[in-house]
Amino acid sequence: MTNREIAAIFVQIADLLEFQKANPFRVRSYRNGARKIADLSEPLSDIAADETRALTDIEGIGKAQAEKIDELLTTGRLEMLDELLAKIPQTVLAILRVPSLGPKKAAVLHNELGINSLSDLRSACENQQVRTLKGFGAKTEETILNGLAIAEQAERRSRWVQAEAIVHRLLEHMSSASSINQIEMAGSYRRGCETVGDLDLLVEATAVDEVMDHFGAFDGMTEVIARGDTKMSVRLDTGMQIDLRVVPSESFGAALQYFTGSKDHNVVVRGLAKQLGLKVNEWGVFRVGEDGSEEYLAGRTEHEVYAALGLPCFSPKLREAREEFQWADKGTLPELIQLSDIRGDLHMHTTATDGKATLEKMIEAAIAVGREYIAITDHSKRVSMANGLDPERLRLQWAEIDRLRERYDGIKVLKGIECDILEKGGMDLPDEVLAEADWVIASVHYGQNQPQEQITDRILGALENPRVDILAHPTGRLINRREPYAVDIQMIFTAAVEHGKLLELNANPARLDLHDIHCAAAKRLGIPIVISTDAHSIEGMEVMRHGVQQAQRGGLTASDVANAQPWNSFRKLLRHAPE
Ligand code: DGT
Ligand code: CA
Ligand code: CA
Ligand code: ZN
Numbered sequence: 001m002t003n004r005e006i007a008a009i010f011v012q013i014a015d016l017l018e019f020q021k022a023n024p025f026r027v028r029s030y031r032n033g034a035r036k037i038a039d040l041s042e043p044l045s046d047i048a049a050d051e052t053r054a055l056t057d058i059e060g061i062g063k064a065q066a067e068k069i070d071e072l073l074t075t076g077r078l079e080m081l082d083e084l085l086a087k088i089p090q091t092v093l094a095i096l097r098v099p100s101l102g103p104k105k106a107a108v109l110h111n112e113l114g115i116n117s118l119s120d121l122r123s124a125c126e127n128q129q130v131r132t133l134k135g136f137g138a139k140t141e142e143t144i145l146n147g148l149a150i151a152e153q154a155e156r157r158s159r160w161v162q163a164e165a166i167v168h169r170l171l172e173h174m175s176s177a178s179s180i181n182q183i184e185m186a187g188s189y190r191r192g193c194e195t196v197g198d199l200d201l202l203v204e205a206t207a208v209d210e211v212m213d214h215f216g217a218f219d220g221m222t223e224v225i226a227r228g229d230t231k232m233s234v235r236l237d238t239g240m241q242i243d244l245r246v247v248p249s250e251s252f253g254a255a256l257q258y259f260t261g262s263k264d265h266n267v268v269v270r271g272l273a274k275q276l277g278l279k280v281n282e283w284g285v286f287r288v289g290e291d292g293s294e295e296y297l298a299g300r301t302e303h304e305v306y307a308a309l310g311l312p313c314f315s316p317k318l319r320e321a322r323e324e325f326q327w328a329d330k331g332t333l334p335e336l337i338q339l340s341d342i343r344g345d346l347h348m349h350t351t352a353t354d355g356k357a358t359l360e361k362m363i364e365a366a367i368a369v370g371r372e373y374i375a376i377t378d379h380s381k382r383v384s385m386a387n388g389l390d391p392e393r394l395r396l397q398w399a400e401i402d403r404l405r406e407r408y409d410g411i412k413v414l415k416g417i418e419c420d421i422l423e424k425g426g427m428d429l430p431d432e433v434l435a436e437a438d439w440v441i442a443s444v445h446y447g448q449n450q451p452q453e454q455i456t457d458r459i460l461g462a463l464e465n466p467r468v469d470i471l472a473h474p475t476g477r478l479i480n481r482r483e484p485y486a487v488d489i490q491m492i493f494t495a496a497v498e499h500g501k502l503l504e505l506n507a508n509p510a511r512l513d514l515h516d517i518h519c520a521a522a523k524r525l526g527i528p529i530v531i532s533t534d535a536h537s538i539e540g541m542e543v544m545r546h547g548v549q550q551a552q553r554g555g556l557t558a559s560d561v562a563n564a565q566p567w568n569s570f571r572k573l574l575r576h577a578p579e
Pocket of ligand 1: 198258262
């Protein structure tokens with residue numbers, strides 16, 4: 001278990017305690033503990049494993065919390081958390097996830113109005129009951145209503161990366177069922193969608209009952225929703241549903257194609273099959289005779305299924321019935337970018353602002369993952385919470401980079417900055433300072449709720465600035481947590497083309513910003529995309545793969561992505577580049 005996961009659990013405990021009106025000191029001690037853990041530069045597991053040290057040596061971690069950490073590290077679970085969760089129904093917990101509602105407000109709503117679920121909350125807002133509560137007004141009510149949609153989605157759909165954690169455990173568990181010959185995930189998970197509604201697991205096996213029994217013993221299972229001859233559906237304690245299908249080998253490819261979807265993609269596939277006098281379903285591709293008889297043609301592999309229909313075996317990332325069939329028709333299916341194509345990472349933070357690792361450590365980590373070039377882009381001074389850099393500190397960092405360039409000559413290190421676009425418009429650092437940088441990222445972190453015209457104008461102002469290279473996380477959305485800014489994205493694209501700017505695809509799995517369809521739009525306009533990790537730690541560099549997956553869904557090839565170019569091509573995009 002990572003420090004970040006443990007810190008998140010401590011935050012959750014604090015929220016639950018606060019919701020239950022526990023002693024405020026206890027609540028605060030868990031919040032402080034979470035912050036301490038998140039700020040540690042060393043894994044807790046290393047400290048716990050070291051016999052010469054104790055978890056209580058960490059400042060701010062007392063005996064009780066050290067025991068909790070130990071329990072989490074050794075068992076992966078925490079009894080206290082399970083007990084807290086058992087006391088509060090899942091539907092009530094969902095209220096805590098409404099943006100703008102903290103545990104305190106949620107508790108008032110629960111206790112005063114008897115609100116037990118998101119739908120209760122929606123009715124109470126719509127009936128204007130919330131505004132009658134002390135400390136809530138008509139404005140609060142409106143803010144809650146705005147946040148409800150996103151909380152409602154979060155209740156139904158998980159971020160892809162959360163689904164991935166379950167999938168890893170699930171495949172590990174299923175690997176000990178000896179009669180399984182083939183096993184694949186299908187559905188939206190395989191298509192790499194931003195969010196996943198339920199998981200679809202496909203198995204080819206000799207003993208169906210054994211497979212289903214084994215599946216039913218998966219850790220965290222709370223309910224078997226249905227069990228039939230070939231299909232079984234279960235629900236996990238996280239709320240996630242998993243559908244299992246067991247199919248014979250001659251149908252495995254057909255079932256994989258069918259259950260990968262998307263539904264819209266499959267509708268087109270079936271239509272094309274019909275034109276050929278064929279029928280395709282989850283059992284295979286069949287020739288339909290005049291007497292209604294069906295002759296099996298294909299179905300063992302997906303490849304075989306598509307080939308029988310005269311189609312290429314589309315990457316699952318493209319199966320959304322957007323452009324893939326036209327591309328196939330014209331023979332212009334893109335060769336999608338791969339993680340191994342990535343050569344640079346142009347957005348990362350260090351301990352100078354809110355990063356967890358030093359400049360040297362970040363450079364070394366980038367070398368270790370094979371980057372040829374990187375940009376160090378700490379926050380500018382407006383982001384005071386993150387100890388943002390003023391010109392003086394920024395220049396000191398650049399002088400440090402100059403020194404380090406001699407030590408690390410195998411990698412190009414750009415002197416960059418993530419400069420805030422101020423609420424009133426304009427950049428947070430003077431033009432002459434930005435002019436000294438190799439790489440300037442413009443970002444919105446404040447005034448995210450401004451009306452469309454205002455926020456669009458601010459961003460356009462940044463794109464017009466000749467010292468700015470790129471706009472980071474262009475829509476500001478956080479999946480399942482925050483809606484995008486009201487920005488007019490078409491105007492951003494137009495300005496990027498006009499001023500020769502790049503756009504970021506932020507690879508953080510909670511951001512994935514640009515969206516896939518925006519990536520496709522940018523590609524059509526010839527705007528280079530930069531996939532960036534926005535790493536705030538060494539581990540943070542690991543998220544590049546999520547950005548690449550999103551880029552694949554947008555149909556991007558390596559040539560559409562600026563940081564997939566070798567240094568000598570990439571440097572031509574810079575105003576001035578180090579030798
Ligand atoms: P999700 O679970 O909401 O994130 O999205 P999917 O795409 O995983 O959808 P799901 O789990 O309902 O079904 C998995 C795939 O199975 C879906 O992408 C296509 C196929 N499928 C399921 N039901 C139908 C159906 O009624 N008609 C067709 N054509 N395909 C279906
Ligand atoms: Ca699904
Ligand atoms: Ca499903
Ligand atoms: Zn950043």
